[in-house]
Amino acid sequence: MATVPLISDDDISAEARAVFDDIRAVRGTDFINNFWRALAHDPDLLRATWERLKVVMAPGALDPLTKEMIYIAVSAANACEYCAHSHTAAARAKGLTPEMYGELLSVIGMASQTNTLVNALQVPVDEVFKA
Amino acid sequence: MATVPLISDDDISAEARAVFDDIRAVRGTDFINNFWRALAHDPDLLRATWERLKVVMAPGALDPLTKEMIYIAVSAANACEYCAHSHTAAARAKGLTPEMYGELLSVIGMASQTNTLVNALQVPVDEVFKA
Amino acid sequence: MATVPLISDDDISAEARAVFDDIRAVRGTDFINNFWRALAHDPDLLRATWERLKVVMAPGALDPLTKEMIYIAVSAANACEYCAHSHTAAARAKGLTPEMYGELLSVIGMASQTNTLVNALQVPVDEVFKA
Amino acid sequence: MATVPLISDDDISAEARAVFDDIRAVRGTDFINNFWRALAHDPDLLRATWERLKVVMAPGALDPLTKEMIYIAVSAANACEYCAHSHTAAARAKGLTPEMYGELLSVIGMASQTNTLVNALQVPVDEVFKA
Amino acid sequence: MATVPLISDDDISAEARAVFDDIRAVRGTDFINNFWRALAHDPDLLRATWERLKVVMAPGALDPLTKEMIYIAVSAANACEYCAHSHTAAARAKGLTPEMYGELLSVIGMASQTNTLVNALQVPVDEVFKA
């Protein structure tokens, strides 16, 4: 249960509905996941989050599947249960295979380990790494 | 300055030197960065970390540049200064362009934002996302 | 389910009961929330936590609602499910409106985003910001 | 040193300069801090970040000083050195007194402590806290 | 529910089964906990994680109970629900008393508090602490 009731299609404000309409159009599905239904209490935050997400996750120099894997990595580091589920589902819909998922997890695990070792040891940055 | 002195090539144990030799051979360079010089105080930890890193970061279902970008994402979430520098340098050596870096940062920023919104709102996972 | 059984009023030690009595008196309610029932296994930790919380959250240079919003912000960053729920409830009891909550979430989201961008980019502190 | 060179006013692109111009106009100062000079490598990320920050931090249901304190709280939890310095400086410019800062720190410390106790104990959310 | 189905003994690959066999032999029990059943989708990650865990958690300069307490401390800081439960259970099996658990929690809480105070204040490291 969220800290706010999830907004159903019957209870939504006109401004939030307009954002839901765009989410549906861009994604080609009628389904609106709970994250947007929680944000719909604040149409400005809902719109700003969606408008930016739409741009950020679109194909560009990086493909959408790579972007979803990066999203999963950050979400795991931030212990976000919802985000791990929703972005793993999104990655699968974009072609994540079991082999890719296994390697993604392996990199996430390796990075977490060496990040914390470095933060314990306080290793100074090599001069050669400075841009 | 680290919590331990960085081990120079002159002061290194035989077990740690063997790991340094393998790092040099695999990477094709004489340069050993400070992370390994800090770990060299514990040859077992040094060896285990390097042996696993070597496997995890090798080409597979994901290419090495994608793996470095995932590493950067986790390192940013974990506030690891050394790791941000060393893996951004590694990513550039593997072909990271400014356009890719900008998109990587954009996804990292977006994920951090929505992770924390979800963690504040405690959004329940949609049934459809459950595997 | 917690890693310890929650202590009921029937099973409580005399030292822990004294702390519960003070919580009830200060808050003007008979209700003791689960956090305190989990801490009650260690009366010293229970007392130290409550005695400090009582002082820290009291009105001062900052009003109690502002303090609750700061508490929510830290709890979201630390991915604490219980704390998000309990302090959002507390903030509402102290006057948090939907408009305030939306702005609070917006600041939390913005800060999380720029924190991680800075931690990825390792931006050096401007001289002018140093006290 | 950042992972990218900081962009000076002499090397900046036209799109990034337009954002800098707006930052200067809104803030009423010629000074551009390093965060924006690092983001200026990606004018889209620079613009999106600034446009959202400008809205989020403006006066609303919460006053700008309260927003800066919330920003400091999140930044401390995320171990962001730059952000701690820059937002503490911003908060002082908006009226943060030593008394307020002491109370802000006290709440941040208390929240961090209880967040981690709860995450260790895995305290279940009381029914009464569920919205 | 995990992002992958948990692998039962009936559906497991030969490589993963070999790891389960070793876990059972080392631990002297037929029980395999869910963490390993989730990792079993990637036998390489499963094996690497188990082989390293087996070494790291074995008696050495630190006894196994001390190691479990350190594991709980990191898990609490990383908001890992599963890890808090599984390692608290493991610590109890190795002799953790209520008194020890209370002190462990007290140190975890204290460290979390002062970590965040330091990260807010950005206290410079005393010269005397540098190795």
Next chain:
Amino acid sequence: MATVPLISDDDISAEARAVFDDIRAVRGTDFINNFWRALAHDPDLLRATWERLKVVMAPGALDPLTKEMIYIAVSAANACEYCAHSHTAAARAKGLTPEMYGELLSVIGMASQTNTLVNALQVPVDEVFKA
């Protein structure tokens, strides 16, 4: 440089001086490290932090060295540079050997890795682990 000037012995308030006196007496040294000099701006926060630290870190069911190792573990997970340095120095003063430090780091690294794997996979807690 901290966000506040460090308080010298010449500029200190009477209330803060009394806490410094107790720190000196308990520790048997005239040296006051920077953390306390930063907190000294708020004598109440200084006193509360010191009074609790003094109790928490004293010998009990856990010995002081074990407590310092737990403190290091939390500090590494929270990316606290100052804390990593100060508590590693404190642990050494209490008998931390290189072998113990290597094992401590190994456990910290292992826990960080499995925490993040679990947070990515969202592994459900086994029934048997529930208290």
